[in-house]
Amino acid sequence: MLNEERTGIPGLNEVDLRLKGFKVHALPESTEIPVKAGRRDFYKMGLVHGDMTINYGGQLLDIKGTALFFVNPQVPHALVRRINRTSGYACIFTETFLNGRDLQDSPLFKVGENPVVTLNAEQAAFMTGLFKKMLSVYDGDYLYKGDLIKNYIALIIHEALRIQPAQHVSTFRNGESRISHQFTDLLEKQFPIERSDEPLGLRSPQDYARHLNVHVNYLNRSVRETTGKTTSAHISARIIAEAKALLLHSDWAVAEIAYALGFEYPAYFNNYFKRLTGSTPNTFRKV
Structure with a gap:
Protein backbone atom coordinates (compact mmCIF):
# COMPACT_ATOMS: atom_id res chain seq x y z
CA MET A 1 0.00 0.00 0.00
CA LEU A 2 2.83 2.40 0.79
CA ASN A 3 4.14 2.38 -2.77
CA GLU A 4 0.67 2.94 -4.19
CA GLU A 5 -0.07 5.80 -1.80
CA ARG A 6 3.22 7.49 -2.58
CA THR A 7 3.00 7.24 -6.34
CA GLY A 8 -0.73 7.35 -6.94
CA ILE A 9 -0.38 4.47 -9.41
CA PRO A 10 -2.58 1.45 -8.62
CA GLY A 11 -0.74 -1.83 -8.10
CA LEU A 12 2.73 -0.36 -8.59
CA ASN A 13 5.42 -1.97 -6.51
CA GLU A 14 8.46 0.31 -6.88
CA VAL A 15 10.88 -2.36 -5.67
CA ASP A 16 9.59 -4.76 -8.31
CA LEU A 17 9.76 -1.99 -10.91
CA ARG A 18 13.39 -1.29 -10.09
CA LEU A 19 14.25 -4.98 -10.42
CA LYS A 20 12.39 -5.56 -13.69
CA GLY A 21 12.62 -2.05 -15.07
CA PHE A 22 9.09 -1.88 -16.48
CA LYS A 23 5.40 -2.32 -15.78
CA VAL A 24 2.41 -2.43 -18.15
CA HIS A 25 -1.18 -2.17 -16.96
CA ALA A 26 -4.68 -1.15 -17.98
CA LEU A 27 -6.17 1.98 -16.42
CA PRO A 28 -9.33 1.18 -14.47
CA GLU A 29 -12.18 3.52 -15.37
CA SER A 30 -12.70 4.35 -11.71
CA THR A 31 -9.11 5.48 -11.25
CA GLU A 32 -7.40 8.63 -12.44
CA ILE A 33 -4.59 8.32 -14.95
CA PRO A 34 -1.17 7.84 -13.33
CA VAL A 35 -0.14 11.48 -13.37
CA LYS A 36 0.70 12.86 -9.96
CA ALA A 37 2.82 15.84 -8.89
CA GLY A 38 6.41 15.14 -7.94
CA ARG A 39 9.67 13.76 -9.19
CA ARG A 40 9.90 10.02 -9.86
CA ASP A 41 12.57 7.67 -11.11
CA PHE A 42 10.62 6.30 -14.04
CA TYR A 43 9.21 7.43 -17.36
CA ASP A 51 -11.74 14.47 -21.21
CA MET A 52 -9.24 15.99 -18.80
CA THR A 53 -6.75 18.77 -18.12
CA ILE A 54 -3.18 18.10 -17.02
CA ASN A 55 -0.62 20.50 -15.60
CA TYR A 56 2.67 19.50 -17.20
CA GLY A 57 5.64 21.65 -16.23
CA GLY A 58 3.41 24.67 -15.67
CA GLN A 59 1.47 24.24 -18.91
CA LEU A 60 -2.21 23.32 -18.86
CA LEU A 61 -2.82 20.63 -21.48
CA ASP A 62 -6.30 19.50 -22.50
CA ILE A 63 -6.89 15.92 -23.60
CA LYS A 64 -10.16 15.22 -25.36
CA GLY A 65 -10.90 11.89 -26.97
CA THR A 66 -8.00 9.48 -27.36
CA ALA A 67 -4.38 10.53 -27.06
CA LEU A 68 -0.89 9.28 -26.30
CA PHE A 69 0.76 10.90 -23.32
CA PHE A 70 4.50 10.86 -22.51
CA VAL A 71 5.90 11.81 -19.10
CA ASN A 72 9.46 12.88 -18.32
CA PRO A 73 10.10 12.21 -14.60
CA GLN A 74 11.95 15.51 -14.27
CA VAL A 75 8.87 17.55 -15.22
CA PRO A 76 6.33 18.20 -12.43
CA HIS A 77 2.93 16.95 -13.55
CA ALA A 78 -0.51 16.59 -12.04
CA LEU A 79 -4.08 15.93 -13.07
CA VAL A 80 -5.97 19.22 -12.72
CA ARG A 81 -9.52 18.15 -13.52
CA ARG A 82 -11.37 15.32 -15.17
CA ILE A 83 -14.72 15.81 -16.89
CA ASN A 84 -15.61 12.14 -17.12
CA ARG A 85 -14.10 8.75 -16.50
CA THR A 86 -10.86 7.95 -18.25
CA SER A 87 -9.64 4.62 -19.52
CA GLY A 88 -6.67 3.27 -21.41
CA TYR A 89 -3.27 1.74 -20.80
CA ALA A 90 0.03 2.79 -19.28
CA CYS A 91 3.60 1.61 -19.55
CA ILE A 92 6.06 2.67 -16.85
CA PHE A 93 9.78 2.06 -17.19
CA THR A 94 13.06 3.13 -15.64
CA GLU A 95 15.77 5.01 -17.49
CA THR A 96 18.05 1.98 -17.20
CA PHE A 97 15.46 -0.22 -18.93
CA LEU A 98 15.91 1.80 -22.11
CA ASN A 99 18.92 3.78 -23.24
CA GLY A 100 18.94 6.87 -21.00
CA ARG A 101 20.43 9.15 -23.64
CA ASP A 102 17.89 8.04 -26.22
CA LEU A 103 15.11 9.00 -23.81
CA GLN A 104 16.64 12.40 -23.06
CA ASP A 105 17.14 13.08 -26.77
CA SER A 106 13.64 11.99 -27.79
CA PRO A 107 11.41 15.00 -28.61
CA LEU A 108 8.48 13.26 -26.93
CA PHE A 109 10.21 13.31 -23.54
CA LYS A 110 12.15 16.55 -24.00
CA VAL A 111 11.52 19.30 -21.47
CA GLY A 112 9.45 22.09 -23.01
CA GLU A 113 7.80 19.95 -25.69
CA ASN A 114 4.11 19.09 -25.80
CA PRO A 115 3.84 15.49 -24.51
CA VAL A 116 0.35 14.88 -25.89
CA VAL A 117 -0.26 13.29 -29.31
CA THR A 118 -3.93 13.35 -30.31
CA LEU A 119 -5.14 10.31 -32.27
CA ASN A 120 -7.92 9.84 -34.80
CA ALA A 121 -10.10 6.73 -34.77
CA GLU A 122 -7.78 4.68 -37.01
CA GLN A 123 -4.66 5.65 -35.09
CA ALA A 124 -6.39 5.02 -31.76
CA ALA A 125 -7.37 1.51 -32.85
CA PHE A 126 -3.80 0.74 -33.95
CA GLY A 140 2.71 -13.89 -19.95
CA ASP A 141 5.74 -16.03 -19.16
CA TYR A 142 7.79 -15.41 -22.30
CA LEU A 143 11.44 -15.63 -21.29
CA TYR A 144 12.51 -12.50 -23.20
CA LYS A 145 9.49 -10.34 -22.42
CA GLY A 146 11.73 -7.39 -21.46
CA ASP A 147 13.33 -7.29 -24.90
CA LEU A 148 9.95 -7.59 -26.62
CA ILE A 149 8.43 -4.79 -24.53
CA LYS A 150 11.41 -2.56 -25.42
CA ASN A 151 10.51 -3.12 -29.06
CA TYR A 152 6.87 -2.21 -28.42
CA ILE A 153 7.89 0.97 -26.61
CA ALA A 154 10.20 1.95 -29.46
CA LEU A 155 7.47 1.25 -32.03
CA ILE A 156 4.92 3.37 -30.14
CA ILE A 157 7.40 6.23 -29.81
CA HIS A 158 8.25 6.19 -33.51
CA GLU A 159 4.61 5.90 -34.54
CA ALA A 160 3.83 8.91 -32.32
CA LEU A 161 6.59 10.92 -34.00
CA ARG A 162 5.29 9.87 -37.41
CA ILE A 163 1.71 10.84 -36.54
CA GLN A 164 2.62 14.26 -35.21
CA PRO A 165 6.02 15.26 -36.61
CA ALA A 166 5.41 18.98 -36.99
CA GLN A 167 5.62 19.83 -33.30
CA HIS A 168 8.96 18.04 -33.04
CA VAL A 169 10.72 19.66 -35.98
CA SER A 170 12.88 22.56 -34.86
CA THR A 171 12.77 25.63 -37.05
CA PHE A 172 14.96 28.64 -36.40
CA ARG A 173 14.35 32.18 -37.57
CA ASN A 174 18.04 33.05 -37.36
CA GLY A 175 21.40 32.08 -35.91
CA GLU A 176 20.49 33.51 -32.51
CA SER A 177 17.44 31.28 -32.09
CA ARG A 178 19.45 28.25 -33.26
CA ILE A 179 22.27 28.79 -30.76
CA SER A 180 19.75 29.51 -28.01
CA HIS A 181 18.02 26.20 -28.73
CA GLN A 182 21.36 24.38 -28.70
CA PHE A 183 22.22 25.97 -25.35
CA THR A 184 18.87 24.97 -23.81
CA ASP A 185 19.20 21.44 -25.12
CA LEU A 186 22.77 21.15 -23.80
CA LEU A 187 21.70 22.53 -20.43
CA GLU A 188 18.99 19.88 -20.03
CA LYS A 189 21.39 17.11 -21.02
CA GLN A 190 23.51 17.85 -17.92
CA PHE A 191 20.66 16.55 -15.76
CA PRO A 192 19.57 14.62 -13.81
CA ILE A 193 22.62 14.16 -11.58
CA GLU A 194 22.79 10.45 -10.80
CA ARG A 195 26.13 10.08 -9.03
CA SER A 196 27.69 12.33 -6.44
CA ASP A 197 31.18 11.44 -7.68
CA GLU A 198 30.41 12.64 -11.22
CA PRO A 199 29.95 16.40 -10.74
CA LEU A 200 28.20 18.76 -13.10
CA GLY A 201 30.51 19.45 -16.02
CA LEU A 202 29.20 22.77 -17.34
CA ARG A 203 28.55 25.48 -14.77
CA SER A 204 29.05 28.89 -16.39
CA PRO A 205 28.10 30.69 -19.63
CA GLN A 206 31.77 30.43 -20.60
CA ASP A 207 31.63 26.64 -20.23
CA TYR A 208 28.60 26.41 -22.52
CA ALA A 209 30.07 28.84 -25.05
CA ARG A 210 33.24 26.77 -25.25
CA HIS A 211 31.25 23.60 -25.74
CA LEU A 212 29.13 25.21 -28.48
CA ASN A 213 32.20 26.78 -30.16
CA VAL A 214 30.88 30.34 -29.95
CA HIS A 215 31.98 33.48 -28.13
CA VAL A 216 30.35 33.88 -24.75
CA ASN A 217 29.08 37.36 -25.67
CA TYR A 218 27.29 35.94 -28.70
CA LEU A 219 25.78 33.16 -26.61
CA ALA A 241 15.73 22.83 -9.56
CA GLU A 242 18.14 19.91 -9.46
CA ALA A 243 19.31 20.86 -5.97
CA LYS A 244 15.72 20.88 -4.71
CA ALA A 245 15.03 17.50 -6.31
CA LEU A 246 18.13 15.96 -4.72
CA LEU A 247 17.33 17.46 -1.33
CA LEU A 248 13.78 16.11 -1.42
CA HIS A 249 14.25 12.80 -3.21
CA SER A 250 17.70 11.52 -2.29
CA ASP A 251 19.48 10.63 0.93
CA TRP A 252 22.69 12.40 -0.13
CA ALA A 253 24.31 14.67 2.43
CA VAL A 254 24.21 18.37 1.62
CA ALA A 255 27.96 18.26 1.04
CA GLU A 256 27.54 15.48 -1.53
CA ILE A 257 24.87 17.48 -3.35
CA ALA A 258 27.12 20.54 -3.32
CA TYR A 259 30.02 18.64 -4.91
CA ALA A 260 27.71 16.92 -7.42
CA LEU A 261 26.46 20.33 -8.58
CA GLY A 262 29.99 21.59 -9.09
CA PHE A 263 30.53 23.62 -5.93
CA PHE A 269 26.48 25.92 -2.21
CA ASN A 270 24.69 26.96 1.00
CA PHE A 284 14.40 23.38 2.65
CA ARG A 285 14.90 19.65 3.21
CA LYS A 286 13.08 19.71 6.56
CA VAL A 287 10.01 21.61 5.34
Missing part, protein backbone atom coordinates in the same frame (compact mmCIF):
# COMPACT_ATOMS: atom_id res chain seq x y z
CA LYS A 44 5.56 6.95 -18.26
CA MET A 45 3.86 6.40 -21.58
CA GLY A 46 0.10 6.09 -21.77
CA LEU A 47 -2.84 5.72 -24.09
CA VAL A 48 -5.76 7.56 -22.49
CA HIS A 49 -9.35 8.11 -23.50
CA GLY A 50 -11.42 10.77 -21.81
CA MET A 127 -2.24 2.07 -30.73
CA THR A 128 -4.82 0.25 -28.62
CA GLY A 129 -3.79 -2.97 -30.34
CA LEU A 130 -0.12 -2.32 -29.54
CA PHE A 131 -0.81 -1.65 -25.88
CA LYS A 132 -3.01 -4.77 -25.65
CA LYS A 133 -0.22 -6.88 -27.14
CA MET A 134 2.31 -5.32 -24.79
CA LEU A 135 0.06 -6.06 -21.81
CA SER A 136 -0.37 -9.63 -22.99
CA VAL A 137 3.39 -10.07 -23.17
CA TYR A 138 3.81 -8.50 -19.73
CA ASP A 139 1.26 -10.87 -18.17
CA ASN A 220 24.59 35.60 -23.94
CA ARG A 221 23.05 37.95 -26.52
CA SER A 222 21.35 35.11 -28.41
CA VAL A 223 19.83 33.57 -25.29
CA ARG A 224 18.67 36.93 -23.96
CA GLU A 225 17.08 37.98 -27.27
CA THR A 226 15.36 34.62 -27.77
CA THR A 227 14.16 33.86 -24.25
CA GLY A 228 14.17 37.19 -22.44
CA LYS A 229 16.39 35.71 -19.73
CA THR A 230 20.15 35.70 -19.33
CA THR A 231 22.28 32.61 -19.82
CA SER A 232 23.26 32.73 -16.16
CA ALA A 233 19.60 32.88 -15.11
CA HIS A 234 18.80 29.72 -17.09
CA ILE A 235 21.78 27.89 -15.59
CA SER A 236 20.99 29.02 -12.04
CA ALA A 237 17.32 28.04 -12.33
CA ARG A 238 18.23 24.55 -13.56
CA ILE A 239 20.88 24.03 -10.87
CA ILE A 240 18.45 25.12 -8.16
CA GLU A 264 34.05 23.40 -4.54
CA TYR A 265 32.92 23.88 -0.94
CA PRO A 266 29.55 23.16 0.72
CA ALA A 267 29.54 26.70 2.14
CA TYR A 268 29.50 28.09 -1.42
CA ASN A 271 25.15 30.65 0.20
CA TYR A 272 24.12 30.15 -3.44
CA PHE A 273 21.00 28.20 -2.52
CA LYS A 274 19.94 30.68 0.16
CA ARG A 275 20.49 33.67 -2.14
CA LEU A 276 18.24 32.19 -4.82
CA THR A 277 15.58 30.49 -2.68
CA GLY A 278 15.57 32.38 0.60
CA SER A 279 16.32 29.30 2.70
CA THR A 280 19.28 27.07 3.43
CA PRO A 281 19.47 23.56 1.96
CA ASN A 282 18.91 21.97 5.37
CA THR A 283 15.89 24.15 6.08
